[in-house]
Amino acid sequence: MTTLAFTKGHGTGNDFVLFTDPEGESPLTPEQIAAICDRRFGIGADGVIRAVRSRALPEGAAILAEEPEAEWFMDYWNADGTPAEMCGNGIRVYAHYLITEGLVAPERRDTLPIGTRAGVKDVLAGVSGYTVDLGRWRLAPERLVAASGLDVARPGLGIDLGNPHVVVALANGGELDGLDLAKIPALDPLPESGANVEFVVPEDPLLKNGVAHIRMRVHERGVGETLSCGTGTAAAALAFRHWGGDGMPNHWSVEVPGGRLGVRMFPTEEGEHVSLSGPAELVYRGEIDLSTL
Numbered sequence: 006m007t008t009l010a011f012t013k014g015h016g017t018g019n020d021f022v023l024f025t026d027p028e029g030e031s032p033l034t035p036e037q038i039a040a041i042c043d044r045r046f047g048i049g050a051d052g053v054i055r056a057v058r059s060r061a062l063p064e065g066a067a068i069l070a071e072e073p074e075a076e077w078f079m080d081y082w083n084a085d086g087t088p089a090e091m092c093g094n095g096i097r098v099y100a101h102y103l104i105t106e107g108l109v110a111p112e113r114r115d116t117l118p119i120g121t122r123a124g125v126k127d128v129l130a131g132v133s134g135y136t137v138d139l140g141r142w143r144l145a146p147e148r149l150v151a152a153s154g155l156d157v158a159r160p161g162l163g164i165d166l167g168n169p170h171v172v173v174a175l176a177n178g179g180e181l182d183g184l185d186l187a188k189i190p191a192l193d194p195l196p197e198s199g200a201n202v203e204f205v206v207p208e209d210p211l212l213k214n215g216v217a218h219i220r221m222r223v224h225e226r227g228v229g230e231t232l233s234c235g236t237g238t239a240a241a242a243l244a245f246r247h248w249g250g251d252g253m254p255n256h257w258s259v260e261v262p263g264g265r266l267g268v269r270m271f272p273t274e275e276g277e278h279v280s281l282s283g284p285a286e287l288v289y290r291g292e293i294d295l296s297t298l
């Protein structure tokens with residue numbers, strides 16, 4: 006019997022199974038990950054996060070060259086068993102897990118650099134959650150997006166945040182609520198590595214105290230509709246600011262079915278960065294016999 010000790014956590018309802026494999030000796034197979042994430046036959050989650058030391062991985066050398074203090078790597082897997090470069094909700098939950106499990110020294114707990122497949126990200130602990138600097142972002146090609154519940158395909162703006170996103174503006178909340186995201190949206194042309202697809206509408210009023218408020222639903226690559234997607238909320242805010250032009254603020258509040266996340270754009274020496282703020286919760290610990298999956 007091979008037993009896996011795990012912790013279940015979530016950030017605004019985007020939920021993850023986390024486990025520790027410090028020396029990288031016990032990776033799960035894609036089939037085991039998909040079985041763990043199954044909501045009826047497994048534990049149930051949108052993704053799996055393996056806590057592994059950067060130095061134990063082949064990609065760790067590049068991470069440690071970028072930031073020698075990035076001791077831990079977030080080995081992130083989608084529910085279907087495919088790896089992803091980044092997860093904005095996952096990395097806050099992962100930072101909370103590392104701190105709660107005592108895996109990081111107390112002096113590192115305020116600003117924690119974490120290795121990901123999209124480079125090193127700094128996570129800052131705050132009073133009501135965590136803020137992650139998602140780093141640089143870039144515009145990507147437009148796609149036509151057809152989704153169940155929409156009369157015609159709509160243009161979607163590509164945004165690359167280390168992982169791929171396509172953001173679609175809808176006319177109103179009725180259109181957003183009418184979407185059937187149990188069916189995968191069709192992208193034309195289809196990006197080679199797929200994409201997370203975000204549908205957004207402005208709240209009324211858009212601006213409250215200098216902060217822009219929008220609502221979003223998401224179909225995550227490798228998962229399906231989720232209650233939240235952190236990198237997706239950053240992509241949605243960046244796309245909305247792009248469409249709005251001059252006068253749009255750099256502070257955004259994005260309501261998702263699982264709660265609300267904050268997004269901020271700010272200048273740095275290497276160009277503009279975008280950050281994401283929100284809660285991180287650990288809700289359950291358990292053990293699973295992998296042979297039962």
Ligand SMILES: N[C@@H](CCC[C@H](N)C(=O)O)C(=O)O
Pocket residue numbers: 019052083088089090091092093094095168169201225226227228233234235236237
């Ligand atoms: N939920 C995440 C994104 C997880 C990865 C995504 N499904 C992908 O394949 O890129 C987030 O909070 O950012």
